[in-house]
Amino acid sequence: MDPMRPEHLESLWHSARNRKTGALLKVLQTYFDKAQNCFECAFLLMRATSDFYESRPNSLAVTIMNVFQEWLSEHKEVYAAFLTDDIKRMALLAVLKQTKPFLIALVCDVYKLEENGVEYMDIVQNLLLRKRFSEASTVVASLKLHGNFTLEDIPIPLFLMDKMALLESYLEGQPKLQKELLIFLDNLYHDGNLADGVISNLNGKMISRDRNHPKTLEKIISRLLKQYGLPGETCPHVHYKRSKNALRYLFFKKYIEDDYSEPGWREMVCEVVGTNSSLQRDLLNELLWVNDYESALNFAVKLCVPDRQWPRAIRSFMGQCGPEKVQELIESWNSYRDQDDPSKYLPFRLELCDVEMVDTADGFENCIEIIKNYNLVGIDAEWKPTMGLTPARLSLVQLAVWDNVFVLDMLKLSEILSEEQWGQLYTDVLGSNEILKLGFGIAEDLKLLAETIKFPGGKVQNIVDLCSFAEKLRCDWPFLMEPKVPKVPGHKGLSELTRTLLGLPLNKNEQCSDWENRPLRLSQMIYAAVDAFCLLEVYEELCKRADAVNMNMRQLLEEATDAQKGAHRRRRKPQKYKSQVPRQHGCKTNTGKR
Known part of the structure; x- marks a missing residue:
C-alpha cells in the first residue's frame, strides 16, 4: 500500500473508535517491515493522517509514531542502515507542519535529532523569524541547544505569551538559565518597561496583558523559586517586598493581636530582616512609629546596625537613657521572662x-x-x-x-x-x-x-x-x-x-x-x-x-x-482497643517510667 494514502489505517482507526487495536498494530508493523526506508515510511504515514494538524496525545498521528518507536526497540539494526541526515531533516520539517509540542518532541526523540542538533539551527532560526516560539522552544529543548540562544530569543517571549508549561519544559535541567530568567523577572518586577524591546518585536495579539503586572510577577517568581530550589535572595526586589509584608504581619500580631511571645517575636523579626540594611531601617522606623523606643534600641544593637544609620530618634533616646540604663535594656533582651499568668x-x-x-x-x-x-x-x-x-x-x-x-x-x-x-x-x-x-x-x-x-x-x-x-x-x-x-x-x-x-x-x-x-x-x-x-x-x-x-x-x-x-466505601471491621486511661491502664507493659 502507498504510505501516502493510508486509507486502510484510517478505516481501522475509526472502526475501533479512535483506539489502538491489535489489527492496527499488525498493519503498521507490516508497513515498517516492508518499507524501503522505515524512517521515511513512518513520518510519511504520520503526515498523511487526517488528524495530523489537530494532533492530540491519543491521535492516529501520535499513535503511528509511538508504535514506530516500539518497533525500533526490536529492530535497532535499522538505525545505521536507514537513518540518514537527510531523513532526519525531512522528519523534522514534516512534523513542524503542525504545532503540537508533544508530537514535535516525540519525533525529535525517535529520529535521534539530538545527536547532531546544531545541524538544525537554521530551522530553529527560521521558526523564530516567523514568531513560532512554541515550536522553536520544543525543538531547542529536545535537541539541547539552549546555549545557542539568549533569554530574549525564547524564554522571555514564552513568558509574555503566557506559555508557562512550555517555558518550564524549556528550562528543565537548565539551572543556569533558570536563575537568569528569575533575575530578569525580578528586574521586570522592579521596572515594568524592561521588556519593551521584546514586546516591540512581538505581535500585540500574542502578548498576555497582565504578564508584567507586579502581583502576577510576584506569584510566578515565588512559585519558580520554590520549584527550582533557589533562595529568595536570588530575586532581591521581590524578596524585599515579601519580607516587608512579613514584617508588617509580625507587627500586627504583636501590637494589635498580642498573641506572640516576646522571645519568639524577636526571633522571627531577626529572621525576616537579617542583614538587609533596607529592612533593618524599615524595622527601626516601624518600632519608632509604635513608640517602642526600647525595642528599637535593642534591635539596632542586636542587628549590629552602624550608628550612622540609626534614626535620630534612637540616638536621642539613647542619650536620654544614659550608659547604665542602655546596658540594662540590652541585658534585659536576654533575660526576658513571660509575665503571662500560667x-x-x-x-x-x-x-x-x-x-x-x-x-x-x-x-x-x-x-x-x-x-x-x-x-x-x-x-x-x-x-x-x-x-x-x-x-x-x-x-x-x-x-x-x-x-x-x-x-x-x-x-x-x-x-x-x-x-x-x-x-x-x-x-x-x-x-x-x-x-x-x-x-x-x-x-x-x-x-x-x-x-x-x-x-x-x-x-x-x-x-x-x-x-x-x-x-x-x-x-x-x-x-x-x-x-x-x-x-x-x-x-x-x-x-x-x-x-x-x-x-x-x-x-x-x-x-x-x-x-x-x-x-x-x-x-x-x-x-x-x-x-x-x-x-x-x-x-x-x-x-x-x-x-x-x-x-x-x-x-x-x-x-x-x-x-x-464516603458512604460508597466498604465499612472496615471494628478493631479492639484496650481502655485508654493514663499510666495505670494506658500502656501494655512497664514503659520506661522513671
Missing part, C-alpha cells in the same frame, strides 16, 4: 524530665521501643513560619504517650538516620494497627514528614484527626461536646477544643517562634510537649463522656472514618 492555660501533666529531645540514632531507636508498648499516641509537628519567603521545612515531630513526650529533632535526624531506621517509625508506630494515632489537622504534619524523610512505601494507618472528629460529634452527638466553661472569644483550633473539653485553653504564644533554633528555649519545649500530650487528654475526656452515657467510643470513631471516606 494558671490561665492548660498545664503540662508530666514532669519536664519526662520530655526527651531525640537527636541521635540511639535516642530514636529507644523512642520507638518505648512507644511500641502503648496503644495510644499523640502526634504533632512544628516548623518555622516562613510567611511565604521560603518553603516550609519540618523542624520537630512530637510523639506523646502517657508517660513521656519525645521531641524528634527532624533537622538533625534527617541527616543521620538511614532509610531502614526511618522504616521503624512507619512499621512500628505510624503504620501499626495496634496503636491509635491522634492528631489535630494532622494531614499537613504527615505531608511534611513524608517530604522530609522520603521513605518509599511508608503508610499511616489507624489515625484519628480530632479536628474533624470533634466537628462530627458537635453535629451528631452535641452533648458529648458540652463546654466545661462558658465560651470566651480569642481561642480557636486545638486551643478552643481543650478549653471546651478540659476547661482551659492552650498557651499559643510560642506557636510562631523559630523552631529551627538550637537549643530550643524552655518555653518552646513545654509548648511542643503540651501540644502533643493534650491530644491524649482530649481523647481521654471524650472516652469518659461516652462511657457515662454507655456509648462505644471505638464505634463513634469508625462512623466518623466511614463518613469521611
Whole structure:
C-alpha cells in the first residue's frame, strides 16, 4: 500500500473508535517491515493522517509514531542502515507542519535529532523569524541547544505569551538559565518597561496583558523559586517586598493581636530582616512609629546596625537613657521572662524530665521501643513560619504517650538516620494497627514528614484527626461536646477544643517562634510537649463522656472514618482497643517510667 494514502489505517482507526487495536498494530508493523526506508515510511504515514494538524496525545498521528518507536526497540539494526541526515531533516520539517509540542518532541526523540542538533539551527532560526516560539522552544529543548540562544530569543517571549508549561519544559535541567530568567523577572518586577524591546518585536495579539503586572510577577517568581530550589535572595526586589509584608504581619500580631511571645517575636523579626540594611531601617522606623523606643534600641544593637544609620530618634533616646540604663535594656533582651499568668492555660501533666529531645540514632531507636508498648499516641509537628519567603521545612515531630513526650529533632535526624531506621517509625508506630494515632489537622504534619524523610512505601494507618472528629460529634452527638466553661472569644483550633473539653485553653504564644533554633528555649519545649500530650487528654475526656452515657467510643470513631471516606466505601471491621486511661491502664507493659 502507498504510505501516502493510508486509507486502510484510517478505516481501522475509526472502526475501533479512535483506539489502538491489535489489527492496527499488525498493519503498521507490516508497513515498517516492508518499507524501503522505515524512517521515511513512518513520518510519511504520520503526515498523511487526517488528524495530523489537530494532533492530540491519543491521535492516529501520535499513535503511528509511538508504535514506530516500539518497533525500533526490536529492530535497532535499522538505525545505521536507514537513518540518514537527510531523513532526519525531512522528519523534522514534516512534523513542524503542525504545532503540537508533544508530537514535535516525540519525533525529535525517535529520529535521534539530538545527536547532531546544531545541524538544525537554521530551522530553529527560521521558526523564530516567523514568531513560532512554541515550536522553536520544543525543538531547542529536545535537541539541547539552549546555549545557542539568549533569554530574549525564547524564554522571555514564552513568558509574555503566557506559555508557562512550555517555558518550564524549556528550562528543565537548565539551572543556569533558570536563575537568569528569575533575575530578569525580578528586574521586570522592579521596572515594568524592561521588556519593551521584546514586546516591540512581538505581535500585540500574542502578548498576555497582565504578564508584567507586579502581583502576577510576584506569584510566578515565588512559585519558580520554590520549584527550582533557589533562595529568595536570588530575586532581591521581590524578596524585599515579601519580607516587608512579613514584617508588617509580625507587627500586627504583636501590637494589635498580642498573641506572640516576646522571645519568639524577636526571633522571627531577626529572621525576616537579617542583614538587609533596607529592612533593618524599615524595622527601626516601624518600632519608632509604635513608640517602642526600647525595642528599637535593642534591635539596632542586636542587628549590629552602624550608628550612622540609626534614626535620630534612637540616638536621642539613647542619650536620654544614659550608659547604665542602655546596658540594662540590652541585658534585659536576654533575660526576658513571660509575665503571662500560667494558671490561665492548660498545664503540662508530666514532669519536664519526662520530655526527651531525640537527636541521635540511639535516642530514636529507644523512642520507638518505648512507644511500641502503648496503644495510644499523640502526634504533632512544628516548623518555622516562613510567611511565604521560603518553603516550609519540618523542624520537630512530637510523639506523646502517657508517660513521656519525645521531641524528634527532624533537622538533625534527617541527616543521620538511614532509610531502614526511618522504616521503624512507619512499621512500628505510624503504620501499626495496634496503636491509635491522634492528631489535630494532622494531614499537613504527615505531608511534611513524608517530604522530609522520603521513605518509599511508608503508610499511616489507624489515625484519628480530632479536628474533624470533634466537628462530627458537635453535629451528631452535641452533648458529648458540652463546654466545661462558658465560651470566651480569642481561642480557636486545638486551643478552643481543650478549653471546651478540659476547661482551659492552650498557651499559643510560642506557636510562631523559630523552631529551627538550637537549643530550643524552655518555653518552646513545654509548648511542643503540651501540644502533643493534650491530644491524649482530649481523647481521654471524650472516652469518659461516652462511657457515662454507655456509648462505644471505638464505634463513634469508625462512623466518623466511614463518613469521611464516603458512604460508597466498604465499612472496615471494628478493631479492639484496650481502655485508654493514663499510666495505670494506658500502656501494655512497664514503659520506661522513671
